[in-house]
Amino acid sequence: MRVVQCIRLLGLSMAVLLSQSAFSSESFNDWFDRFKDTATDAELHEFLYAMPKGGDLHQHLSGSIFPEWWWRLALRRDAHGIEYYAKTQINDCSDTSPSAIRPAPYALLYQTIARHRLEALSDCERSEFLPLREFSESQQTAWMNGIWLDKPSEGREAFFETHWQRLGDLTANPWIIAEALALHMKAFAAEGLIYLEPQVTLMGYLDIDGRAVPPEDVAAVIRKRVTQPDVLALNLTIRFQQAVLRFLPDAESKIAEAYRIASRESEWVAINLVGREDDERGHPKRFLETFRTLRRTHPGIHLSIHAGESEFANNNIRDTLLLGADRIGHGLNLLSDPDTLRSMRFGPHLVEINLISNLLLEYVETFDHHPFPELLRIGVPVALSTDDRGMWDSSMTDEYFVAVKTFQLSWAEIKRLSENSLRFAFVEEPVRQALLADYAQKIKAFEFKWQMQGAGLSESAGVSPKRGFVCRKYALCALP
Ligand SMILES: [Zn+2]
Incomplete structure (x- = not known):
């Protein structure tokens, strides 16, 4: 009786008390092993998030930095005053600009440069670039796709030789x-x-x-x-x-x-x-x-x-x-x-x-x-x-x-x-x-909460952000 009164004084319910006794009888290691064996991929992801x-x-x-963040920040001229451009077409202008300022490799689309670099390019090469703020929706999508390494054909070469180059002046x-x-x-x-x-x-x-x-x-x-x-x-x-x-x-x-x-x-x-x-x-x-x-x-x-x-x-x-x-x-x-x-x-x-x-x-x-x-x-x-x-x-x-x-x-x-x-x-x-x-x-607090409530009762259930990689690799995300 005294125990129950104490628990009430602490603002805890009888259910918590019962769960506490369950908590002490099984280690969280064992609880996690059972959870891992029975949880769906989505539940496991929620738990780990x-x-x-x-x-x-x-x-x-x-x-x-996610491409959508780069995009948003590149267009925020109020914070830095720098306007950005990206290459949207190739007009065969190779070697028409000084090599020190020319974005490389030449034939790479969606390379992003700042206005000061654009102004130093030849007229021909300048004509290949469009301000980001004038991009169509499909150009914006292509620009962001050029930063994600998400296609089967993309790997080490693309990562080292094209993806960083596309970010260009944004990283500066x-x-x-x-x-x-x-x-x-x-x-x-x-x-x-x-x-x-x-x-x-x-x-x-x-x-x-x-x-x-x-x-x-x-x-x-x-x-x-x-x-x-x-x-x-x-x-x-x-x-x-x-x-x-x-x-x-x-x-x-x-x-x-x-x-x-x-x-x-x-x-x-x-x-x-x-x-x-x-x-x-x-x-x-x-x-x-x-x-x-x-x-x-x-x-x-x-x-x-x-x-x-x-x-x-x-x-x-x-x-x-x-x-x-x-x-x-x-x-x-x-x-x-x-x-x-x-x-x-x-x-x-x-x-x-x-x-x-x-x-x-x-x-x-x-x-x-x-x-x-x-x-x-x-x-x-x-x-x-x-x-x-x-x-x-x-x-x-x-x-x-x-x-x-x-x-x-x-x-x-x-x-x-x-x-x-x-x-x-x-x-x-x-x-x-x-x-x-x-x-x-x-x-410790997390172990107590999860062992007591279980995955299905978690306040966080269903809210873990699942981005591209796990969506592509595992059946975790709703189909569009
Ligand atoms: Zn590293």
Whole structure:
């Protein structure tokens, strides 16, 4: 009797009490195993969307922006004053404009350029471009389709050689990038993430006249946006990485500039090397002396570096660890380097796993061929991440969905992935402890709620956004 009175004082019902006793008699691991076996794909997706998550440690901001966001932001002239044009026809004007400003490759439709570049083109080449604001609906659709990597014929070549090129000058606009970052943070917060570490470079931006915008000015634009009330209300902790394209002839001087930026701008905590690994010009050992020299005078700068993003065996992961990398992006061919694999069991380095990216860029034929479950289950620290989800049209929920469906993840494994994403985050120790405590509290409350109510009674049932990738791959979405 006394127990019931106490419960009433707490405002809880008898039903809750009964459910609490059920909660204590079955572990959530067992509950999740039963749920996983009986849930439909749609119910599993709902569950994973509502599930609190840790962080996303591997995402390229400009590859994470959905085409509809780019479109909207490109037309917002009030915020930046820059007008954008895209190529809608080919008039055989090749080599009529100065090579320094000519968009390349020449014959690629829907490349987007700013007005200052358009004005520097030849009359012939200028006639191939149309202002975005004058696009018809079908041209707008074609423009957006040119950013999604969604057709069977599109893969690694399209991604590296056409999709980024189509974005063109949009990625050089700090005001668009700052606004896109706010949208990005809101979407990840809605999925239950509490930490993001996107690659947001501060180099290579241009103003309305095509003049370079200094990195500190770009940092100020981004900082101003992420300290607005609508972003602060998300309670999402964020740090940035400065990415450098590894195969450029001047990559060494870009790395040096990245170190200067990370030393000056407190939110930029790490350097990354990006770009396709099958281009030998960006081999990790090329940069050994560069990193060693910079480390002599720059304390406290982390390295997360792409390595092993290949279907072929090589020693790139071993050589990248030699560069001083704290974390490895992708690590897809780690199983083919046994000595390095053995050295990575139980830490201290984490491998950032990008399941959907690896499939769409043809590094694995099917998810069944992915090394993720082997790494996870022999104790190599791993976490799931989204890479360039704007082009995949996917979410962090989708990464978990693929992992659970393909590899039958246990509840303990799911939680370990989130915890790893916080343990290996490039944050100060008190921040890490606060994030881990926040996650622990949220996941406990989530377990209690779901075990008590079940999927069918969930407040969130039916509301998880299902975007292109999971709609194409699984029977999850209503047919139009
Ligand atoms: Zn990446």
